[in-house]
Amino acid sequence: MIAASPDLLLVNLAPAALGDWDARLVNGEYLAVLAAFLPADSTPSAPFADALSALSTVLAAPRARLHVALASLLLFVQLNWTGPDLPDTASLPSIFTHDADALALLTADGEPAYHRTRSPALLAVALTLLRAPCEPADVRATANWWHARAVRLQQHLLDNPAASLRDVQLDLLKRVAADTPESHVLRAVLELEIALAYQQYKDDRDAVEHLEKAQMASGLKFEVSGLLGRRTRFQENSITQLVVLAESACVDEVKEIGVKTLALNDDTVLEKPKLEGDTARATQNLSVLDQCILLSYCEHVKNTNPADEITTEQMFPFVRRILENPNNWTVHSMALLLRSRLESNKTRTVERAALQIQALVDQIPRCDVAKDDAPVSVRLQPIFAVSTPTRWALEAELADKMMSLGVVRTALDIFERLEMWEKVVVCHMLTERKDKAEALVLQLLEKTPKDPKFLCMLGDIRTDPSLYQEAWDASNGRFSRAMRALGGHHYKAGRYAESVECWLKALRINPLFDDAWFICGCAALHVENWDVAIEAFSRCTALDYENAEAWNNLATVYLRQKRKQEAYRALQQGIKAKYDSWKMWTNYMYLAVDLGHLDEAMQAMTRVLEIRGKNARGNAELEASARASADALVDAEVLRMIVDGILRLHAEQAVPKRIVRLRELVALATEVGATNAGAWKIAAYFYTQTGAPREAIDAHVRAYRCVAKDRYQEYAQFEAAVDAATELFEAYRDLGEREVEEGGEVACADWLYQSKLIVRALLGRGKDFEGEPAYDKVQELMAEIKTLSR
Structure with missing residues (x-):
């Protein structure tokens, strides 16, 4: 737990107190800092690259270089994120006027920066200065942290994620973490920013780990729970409402923040649920840092769940909890934006959602100096702790x-x-x-001929692949979107080898496209290029661990190469991502049996039967289809292998829990495959081996009924019925007199009479096959029954 709320902006890891220039940065006096270190007429006509080089030389002192870098970066954020607008940017030193050259420098992995970015040279200067080596250690650690922040901002300027920026950002943050003690007051901020970096690239597994560390360091305690309440004006009975109960280790001062929050004003739905009981932890004030952590947890819920109504309901409590305490302009604005996104699909709130976003857009350029409600120093304080x-x-x-x-x-x-x-x-x-x-x-294109982006757009409109190639050539092989588009075109046309070639060219430049890796892998599958397919699907699953189809395809490739163990491990991950896919569970079941993993095979078959049985239940058409294809629903051969294998293990070592699970599987198999004679025969074998004679006989009876008919059209049908009747008779004979429990009744006291009824019926219904071996077998059975009856 931290002793005080950390500064969310300055990141001063040095033990010394704030200096004058630090204080000016905190107060938002960025132009004053730049004016002090950079005269307005510095290098007025020098090319941008030369000006950057000269700047690094002029600012030899590490702290001076750091102050200029931070002032440039924060002013860039003010202009492009938070506002308010500057009355005039003409007073900036001339080095910041090289917009076109700066945009070119900010391009990464073939992804161009947004061309209408305001004063992009500010970010280019900051990146250049922060990259420069510096000492002492505390300045270096601070510079690394700010460098990571600058790279994160650079990523925001691009249309798509860039792998090089991801690697740089995470490497810098890990270095900062190594230099920052766990007990440092800023550790919570650092862990939160690491989590946000992972979230930026959809790496939610690593993100949540650092979110938890941030929560622990800040001292935030929260839980998602339920409280009784009402959601509508006319609701008479309270029902459980999902809420976030939270409390901070230290609480910020409550003050006016000046964000325009639109009321719902609906005649039915309440602004927020009206809760009952002890609502203290659902309403008490939270620190700004803890609100930022809750915002990231809310994003984590969205990123790790399907986009549906349930996910929306899981996110709303986080948003409401943050809106309960308006402590900061930026954090409250972000919470309102999240609320608007969640309300966009609801008819009663969609209008408020659109109007609220309009209000958020309108407030950025303005600052009411008289009220001093949202000066730049307040807006930027938590800017790196949220995904604004x-x-x-x-x-x-x-x-x-x-x-x-x-x-x-x-x-x-x-x-x-x-x-x-x-x-x-x-x-x-x-x-x-x-x-x-x-x-x-x-x-x-008339204004900027050979612009790769515009050429690709024209290619999309005309469906002309030659324009994608032209865009690629015009970019000197750096505009990866052109090759992605061309790869997709070839794939749709069935030219899979050409498609693979295009995808690989694009992905070698920027590999952070899981969908591109997936299609590349599918194309490689078509041409049996196993090495590329394995690389593609492996990269796809690394980027999106929840991509079940990629795991399944990876397993398919491994099987083609007879690498069964790797295929098995791939399917293990696939079924986690797609737990309700009976096809994937079936593939996993076959591999588990083949590799001798009987417990896993038993689990897989149970899951297959649960899913398929559930899908058919309650749907007359599907139930009829299920009955017609009972043999397909239950793979009797796999069931036999599982039962036989586990019973053999059980004979050597008693494992009661495993036998109980196997009994449950057998029961489920005969329930789902009620007309599957093979499943009933295996059930009979299982019950016989586990000392359940009555259940064994009943299973044999059900197996016989599955193949018995009033009239046999084909000899094969009659033969199957004779085989089942023979097995039933043998079960009656061997098990009928066995006691069900010690000193109690036997399994089937009238087994001989029941046998006679079945065999007599077969003799009558099978007269068309008199003289055939199967009919002779029935006559032999009747003779044996008569002998036993004497």
């Missing part, structure tokens, strides 16, 4: 909401203002204006 979208991303989200509401014209206006031409093209295509979309792209 850029200004243009937030506006694009508003446009998407307008699109979903059918307000296409407004959405189009927003996308055109942001110059998000791909979105504009989508709007035109949705309104069936393909000609207008094509005209727009051609107009853009």
